[in-house]
Amino acid sequence: MRYNRYMPAFRLNDLPKEKRIQMIGEFYDMIESLKDRNEVRLFIKSLLSADEIANLMRRIEIAVLLSGKFTYDQIIDTLGTSVAKISAVQKALNQDDSGYKFIVKRLIENRKRRLKRVKKADKEDANMSPLKAIKKYPGARILPELLDAVIEKFEDDKDLEKEALLFTPSRAPFSNKK
Numbered sequence: 001m002r003y004n005r006y007m008p009a010f011r012l013n014d015l016p017k018e019k020r021i022q023m024i025g026e027f028y029d030m031i032e033s034l035k036d037r038n039e040v041r042l043f044i045k046s047l048l049s050a051d052e053i054a055n056l057m058r059r060i061e062i063a064v065l066l067s068g069k070f071t072y073d074q075i076i077d078t079l080g081t082s083v084a085k086i087s088a089v090q091k092a093l094n095q096d097d098s099g100y101k102f103i104v105k106r107l108i109e110n111r112k113r114r115l116k117r118v119k120k121a122d123k124e125d126a127n128m129s130p131l132k133a134i135k136k137y138p139g140a141r142i143l144p145e146l147l148d149a150v151i152e153k154f155e156d157d158k159d160l161e162k163e164a165l166l167f168t169p170s171r172a173p174f175s176n177k178k
Contacts, residue, residue: 012024030043031043058079058081058085059085059088059089059100060100060103060104060107061079062075062079062081062085062086062089063089063092063093063100063103063104064104064107064108065078065079066086066089066090066093067093067100067101067104067108072086
């Protein structure tokens with residue numbers, strides 16, 4: 001079979017409505033059939049390029065910041081994105097059935113839980129006697145952990161929520177581990 005480089009591109013809207021609905025429904029069914037994070041990762045990796053995944057993540061980051069009442073200028077300064085992209089995400093967020101709303105809520109809840117776990121572990125380490133800390137973490141600096149524990153006493157849940165909102169995976173990719 002010979003490749004025809006002038007073949008017209010596929011356009012979903014060229015299909016009858018029933019076929020469009022069926023095709024999109026089958027795509028959702030494929031996503032739903034994935035059993036775990038690894039299957040999702042492999043499927044998305046096969047389906048999308050790294051740049052496409054990054055573009056999708058950037059939209060989610062924009063949605064998170066918009067949900068946190070950040071201004072367009074603040075988002076542009078933070079993410080280096082365009083007004084058009086921010087506007088598109090804002091338009092989707094304003095819809096009643098916006099998927100951004102529930103994913104942003106879940107991301108913030110998950111981030112808050114992780115931050116609390118990390119801070120609790122840090123606090124437990126900071127409350128360790130200096131001698132035990134030195135034995136557990138040879139060569140570690142004790143003062144920074146102690147200062148973090150003291151500062152943590154003055155933080156409230158709103159600070160934690162703000163920290164969760166400001167966290168963007170593309171700016172700190174390795175600090176998002178469970």
